[in-house]
Amino acid sequence: MKAKMDRRLGRWALRPQSIPFVLLLPAILVIVFVVLFPLIFSLYTSFTPYRLTRPESLWTFIGLRNYRRIFTDLDFWIAFGRTILFLAVVINLEFLFGLLIALLINRITWGQRVLRTVMMFPMMFSPILVGFQFKFIFNDNIGVLNNALQSLGLTDQAIAWLVDGWLAMGSIAFAEIWMSTSVFAILLLAGLFAMPREPIEAARVDGCNNWQVFRHITLPFIMPFAFIAMTIRSLDVARAYDIVDVMTGGGPAGRTELLWTLIARTGYDNARMGQANAMAYVSIILSIAFTYYFFTRLVAARRYMGGAA
Amino acid sequence: MTEVRLANLTKAYGNMEVVHAIDLDIADNEFLVLVGPSGCGKSTTLRMIAGLEEITGGTIHIGDRVVNDLAPRERNVSMVFQNYALYPHMTVRENLGFGLKIAKVAEQDIGTRVTQAADILGIAELMERMPAELSGGQRQRVAMGRAIVRNPDVFLFDEPLSNLDAKLRVQMRTEIKKLHRRVENTVVYVTHDQVEAMTLADRIVIMRDGYIEQVGTPLEVFNEPANTFVGSFIGSPPMNQLDGIVRLADGDISLADGLSIPIPQRTRARLSEGQKVVVGIRPDDLAPRGHGIHDSEASAELELSVSISEPLGTETLLFTSIGGVEVQGKMLNPRMVAPDERMKFVLAVDRVHIFEAAGGRNVMIDN
Amino acid sequence: MPKRLNAVVSWVLTFLVMVIIGLPGLWVILSGFRPNREILAKPAVWVPERLSLDNFAAIFGLGDTQVAIPVANYFANSLVIAVTSTVIAIAIGMSGGYAFARFRFRFKNGVFLGLMLSRTVPGIALSLPVFMVWSRIGLIDTQFGLILVYVALNIPFTIWLIDGFFRQIPKELSEAGQVDGCTRWQAFWRIEFPLARSGIASAAIFAFLTSWNEYALASNLTRSTDSKTLPVGLMDFTAQFTIDWAGMCAMAVIIIVPALALTFLVQKHLIAGLTFGGVKG
Numbered sequence: 001m002k003a004k005m006d007r008r009l010g011r012w013a014l015r016p017q018s019i020p021f022v023l024l025l026p027a028i029l030v031i032v033f034v035v036l037f038p039l040i041f042s043l044y045t046s047f048t049p050y051r052l053t054r055p056e057s058l059w060t061f062i063g064l065r066n067y068r069r070i071f072t073d074l075d076f077w078i079a080f081g082r083t084i085l086f087l088a089v090v091i092n093l094e095f096l097f098g099l100l101i102a103l104l105i106n107r108i109t110w111g112q113r114v115l116r117t118v119m120m121f122p123m124m125f126s127p128i129l130v131g132f133q134f135k136f137i138f139n140d141n142i143g144v145l146n147n148a149l150q151s152l153g154l155t156d157q158a159i160a161w162l163v164d165g166w167l168a169m170g171s172i173a174f175a176e177i178w179m180s181t182s183v184f185a186i187l188l189l190a191g192l193f194a195m196p197r198e199p200i201e202a203a204r205v206d207g208c209n210n211w212q213v214f215r216h217i218t219l220p221f222i223m224p225f226a227f228i229a230m231t232i233r234s235l236d237v238a239r240a241y242d243i244v245d246v247m248t249g250g251g252p253a254g255r256t257e258l259l260w261t262l263i264a265r266t267g268y269d270n271a272r273m274g275q276a277n278a279m280a281y282v283s284i285i286l287s288i289a290f291t292y293y294f295f296t297r298l299v300a301a302r303r304y305m306g307g308a309a
Numbered sequence: 310m311t312e313v314r315l316a317n318l319t320k321a322y323g324n325m326e327v328v329h330a331i332d333l334d335i336a337d338n339e340f341l342v343l344v345g346p347s348g349c350g351k352s353t354t355l356r357m358i359a360g361l362e363e364i365t366g367g368t369i370h371i372g373d374r375v376v377n378d379l380a381p382r383e384r385n386v387s388m389v390f391q392n393y394a395l396y397p398h399m400t401v402r403e404n405l406g407f408g409l410k411i412a413k414v415a416e417q418d419i420g421t422r423v424t425q426a427a428d429i430l431g432i433a434e435l436m437e438r439m440p441a442e443l444s445g446g447q448r449q450r451v452a453m454g455r456a457i458v459r460n461p462d463v464f465l466f467d468e469p470l471s472n473l474d475a476k477l478r479v480q481m482r483t484e485i486k487k488l489h490r491r492v493e494n495t496v497v498y499v500t501h502d503q504v505e506a507m508t509l510a511d512r513i514v515i516m517r518d519g520y521i522e523q524v525g526t527p528l529e530v531f532n533e534p535a536n537t538f539v540g541s542f543i544g545s546p547p548m549n550q551l552d553g554i555v556r557l558a559d560g561d562i563s564l565a566d567g568l569s570i571p572i573p574q575r576t577r578a579r580l581s582e583g584q585k586v587v588v589g590i591r592p593d594d595l596a597p598r599g600h601g602i603h604d605s606e607a608s609a610e611l612e613l614s615v616s617i618s619e620p621l622g623t624e625t626l627l628f629t630s631i632g633g634v635e636v637q638g639k640m641l642n643p644r645m646v647a648p649d650e651r652m653k654f655v656l657a658v659d660r661v662h663i664f665e666a667a668g669g670r671n672v673m674i675d676n
Numbered sequence: 677m678p679k680r681l682n683a684v685v686s687w688v689l690t691f692l693v694m695v696i697i698g699l700p701g702l703w704v705i706l707s708g709f710r711p712n713r714e715i716l717a718k719p720a721v722w723v724p725e726r727l728s729l730d731n732f733a734a735i736f737g738l739g740d741t742q743v744a745i746p747v748a749n750y751f752a753n754s755l756v757i758a759v760t761s762t763v764i765a766i767a768i769g770m771s772g773g774y775a776f777a778r779f780r781f782r783f784k785n786g787v788f789l790g791l792m793l794s795r796t797v798p799g800i801a802l803s804l805p806v807f808m809v810w811s812r813i814g815l816i817d818t819q820f821g822l823i824l825v826y827v828a829l830n831i832p833f834t835i836w837l838i839d840g841f842f843r844q845i846p847k848e849l850s851e852a853g854q855v856d857g858c859t860r861w862q863a864f865w866r867i868e869f870p871l872a873r874s875g876i877a878s879a880a881i882f883a884f885l886t887s888w889n890e891y892a893l894a895s896n897l898t899r900s901t902d903s904k905t906l907p908v909g910l911m912d913f914t915a916q917f918t919i920d921w922a923g924m925c926a927m928a929v930i931i932i933v934p935a936l937a938l939t940f941l942v943q944k945h946l947i948a949g950l951t952f953g954g955v956k957g
Contacts, residue, residue: 017781019775020776020779023771023774026768027791030824030831033824034824035828038806038809039797041805041809042808104690105690108687115690119697126931132924133703137703142715142718144703147720148720151719235796238801241798245891263800263801276804280800280804284797288796291793359851381851381854382854382857387856390851390852391848396852407856411857411862
C-alpha cells in the first residue's frame with residue numbers, strides 16, 4: 001500500500017507541471033508548520049479562557065467572550081489608539097525626513113556612495129539595540145543627552161526623558177524614526193537616481209519653476225518608491241515592540257503601552273493566553289491592513305506611472 | 310544525413326492552441342526559413358524542434374529518430390538566440406567550448422575545435438574577452454561560433470539579426486549564407502523580416518496564426534502567392550490589393566471609380582461571371598508609360614492622380630488611390646512629379662494576381 | 677553667490693543628518709571601551725582617559741571582574757542559530773524563488789501572497805501560538821525550536837529577493853545551456869547560479885541579520901543558556917539591581933559589529949533587490 005503510494009508520489013513529482021510545486025514544497029511546509037498551524041491553534045484558543053497555569057482551561061469553549069472583553073476594555077482601546085497614532089505619526093515623519101535626506105544627497109555631487117552606506121547602518125541595527133542605545137542616551141542620570149544639555153548650560157536639572165509619559169513616547173518615536181528613516185531615504189534616492197532627465201527638461205521648457213517641477217514631475221515619479229518603503233516598513237511595524245520593551249517596558253504606568261507590549265503582558269506576565277491571542281489577532285489584522293493599504297497604493301502608483309519605473 | 314520532419318505538430322497553452330497541426334519536411338542541408346508576423350507560431354515551432362517547448366500533439370523527427378520526448382541536449386541541435394544568450398560569466402573561449410566541456414570532450418580536442426570555429430568566424434583575437442566587452446556584431450559571431458563548434462545535426466536560428474543595426478544586419482546576412490555553404494548543415498531559421506527570408510532561404514515557410522500559409526522557394530512565393538496574406542507579406546513595397554467584380558462578357562474586372570482591367574489570360578478559365586475577387590498588383594507592375602519594368606507585356610492603361618511621390622534615386626514610389634484604397638506604383642528612370650499630377654499608368658496585366666474575395670485564395674492554386 | 681550659499685547649506689544639513697545617524701551608535705561603541713565609573717561619573721567625563729578591552733574580557737568571563745551573565749554562551753547560541761537558519765532559509769528560498777522566477781503554474785499569485793502575508797504577522801503575535809505549540813512538543817528553549825522559527829521568518833523575504841535576482845537573468849541562458857548539452861539541473865548550477873550568486877549572498881546576509889537581531893520571538897521562546905541569544909541576553913543586564921552600562925555597551929558592540937560589517941558588503945545588492953522587487957512586481 002505504502003509502496004504504491006510512494007510510486008504514485010514519485011511519478012507525480014517527476015511530471016513537468018509538478019516541478020514548481022516540488023520546488024516550493026519546503027517553503028510551504030515550513031510556513032504551514034511554523035505560522036499557519038500555530039495561528040489556527042491560537043485562533044481556537046482565543047475562543048477559550050486558556051491560562052498557562054490551568055491547562056484544562058484549553059478545552060472550555062467560551063465563544064466570543066475574549067473579544068467582547070477586550071473590546072470593552074478601556075486599556076486595550078487606549079493602547080490600540082496609541083499604536084495607530086504612533087504609527088501614523090512615525091511613518092509620516094519617516095517619509096518626510098527620508099524625502100528631505102534623499103533630495104539633499106541627490107544634490108550633493110561628491111561622496112554620495114559613502115553617505116548612502118552610512119545611511120544603511122540603522123536599517124541593520126537590531127531594534128533591541130536601537131532601544132538600548134537610546135535608553136542609554138536618554139537616561140536622565142548618566143545619559144549623554146542630559147549631560148550635554150547640562151554642560152552647555154541649557155538646563156540645570158536632569159530631564160526625565162523616559163519617565164514622563166509624553167517625553168517617553170517622544171523618545172520612543174525618535175528611536176523608531178532614527179531606525180527606519182533610512183529605508184525611505186535609500187529607496188527615494190534610488191528613485192531619484194532612476195528618474196529620467198527628459199520629463200524634467202520638458203517641464204522646464206513648458207515653463208515650470210523648481211517647485212512645480214518637483215511637485216508635478218519628480219514627486220509622482222518617486223512615489224512608487226515611497227510606497228515600496230512603506231510596504232517593507234509595514235511588514236515589520238511590530239518591531240516597535242522591541243524598542244518599547246527595552247526602553248520603558250510599557251511604563252511609566254502604562255503610558256507607553258502599545259498593542260504589542262499589551263499582548264506580551266497579558267499572555268506571558270498574566271498568563272492569560274486566550275485573551276492575549278484574541279488581541280494578537282487584532283494586531284495581525286492591523287498589520288495586514290497596513291501592508292495591504294500600502295501595497296494597493298504601490299500598485300496604483302505604478303499603474304498611474306504607466307510602468308515608467 | 311539529417312532531415313527534420315514535423316507531422317501534425319500542435320502546441321497549446323491550456324485551451325489556447327497556438328500551432329495547429331502543421332506538417333513540414335525539411336531536407337538534409339536545406340536552409341529553411343520560417344517567416345511571419347509576430348505571434349504566428351514560428352518561434353514556438355522552432356522551440357519545439359529545439360526541445361525548449363513541450364509538444365502538445367504530433368511528432369518531430371530529426372534524422373530517423375522521433376525526438377518528442379528527448380531533452381534539448383539529446384537532440385544534437387544548436388541554437389542561436391535573438392539576444393545571443395552568451396554566458397556573461399564566461400570568456401568567449403569558455404562560451405565556445407562550454408557545450409564540448411559538458412559533453413566531456415578531451416581538453417585538446419576542445420582547444421582545436423574552438424580555434425577552428427573562431428577562425429571561421431574571424432573572432433580569434435576576441436577569445437579572452439567577456440561578452441560584455443563585445444559589440445553587437447561580435448556577440449552575434451560568438452553566438453554562431455558556439456553553435457557550429459559542436460557540429461550539430463541541425464542549426465536553429467531564432468531571429469538572430471533583429472538586434473543589429475540595419476547595415477550590420479545586411480553584412481551578417483551574407484555571412485550566415487557563406488557559413489551555411491561552408492558547414493553544410495540543415496538550418497531552420499526564424500525571422501519576421503521577409504527580405505531576410507527571401508535572401509537566405511532555400512525554401513520559405515510563411516506562417517500566420519499558427520497555420521502554414523505557403524511553402525516554396527523565394528521565387529515561388531513571390532511569383533505565385535497562395536493567398537492575399539502571402540501576397541501582401543512577401544515583397545516590398547507590399548502588393549496593392551483591390552476589390553473587383555469579374556465581367557466575363559466584357560473580358561474585364563471592374564474596380565472602383567469606374568476603372569477596370571482586362572482579365573489576365575491564364576486566370577480566365579478559373580473565373581465565373583459576377584465573381585467577387587481581390588486583384589493583387591505589385592508596385593513593380595504599375596508604372597507611368599515609359600518608366601516601367603514590364604512595359605512590353607500585355608498591358609492596360611489606367612489614368613490616376615499622384616498624391617505623393619517618394620524619390621529613391623534609381624526609382625520613385627508613386628502614391629495614388631483607387632476607390633479610396635491607397636495604391637503604390639513604381640517609376641524607373643524617374644523624372645520630377647508635380648503634386649496631384651494626373652499620369653497614365655501602364656499595368657502589366659499578366660503579372661496581376663487574382664484572389665477569391667472570400668478566403669483570399671489565389672485562383673490559380675488548387676486546394 | 678546664492679548658488680554657493682545653497683551648496684554650503686546642503687553640506688551643513690547633510691553633515692547634521694549624518695551626525696544624527698552616526699553619533700548614537702558611535703557613542704555606544706565608545707562607551708563599550710570605557711570603564712563603568714567613567715560612564716557613571718558626575719559631572720560627565722567627555723574625553724575618555726583610557727580605552728580598554730576590559731569590558732569585553734569581563735563579559736566573556738576572562739578578566740578579573742566576573743560578570744554573572746554567560747555572554748559567551750549567548751554568543752555561541754546566536755551564531756549557531758543565525759548561521760543554521762540562514763543556510764536552511766537560503767536553500768529553501770532558492771528553490772522557491774527559482775520556481776516563482778521561471779515557472780508558470782496554477783495559484784502562483786495566491787501562493788506568493790500567502791507567503792508574503794505570513795511575514796506580516798507581528799513577532800509577538802506569532803510568539804504566543806508558537807510558544808503553546810512548542811511547549812507541547814518540547815521545542816521551547818532549544819536551538820532547533822528557534823532555528824525553525826527563523827527559517828519561517830526568513831523564507832518570504834528570501835524568496836522575494838532571490839526571485840528578483842533570477843528574473844534578471846534571461847531565461848535564454850539556461851535554454852542555451854540545455855541546447856548545449858546540459859540537463860536542466862546542470863544548466864542551473866553552471867549558468868544561472870553563478871550569475872545570481874552575489875545576489876543570493878546578499879539575501880543570505882540579510883537573512884543572517886534578521887536572525888541575529890531578532891528579539892520578540894527569542895525573548896519568549898528561550899529561557900536558559902541552552903538557547904538564549906545575544907539580544908535576549910542584553911536584557912539580562914537591565915534585570916539586575918544596578919545596570920552595568922559598560923558591560924551592556926560592550927555586548928552591544930558585539931551585536932553591532934557583524935551587522936555593520938555585513939551591511940557594508942551587501943548594500944549595493946540590497947538596494948537593487950529591494951527596488952526591482954518592488955517596482956517590477
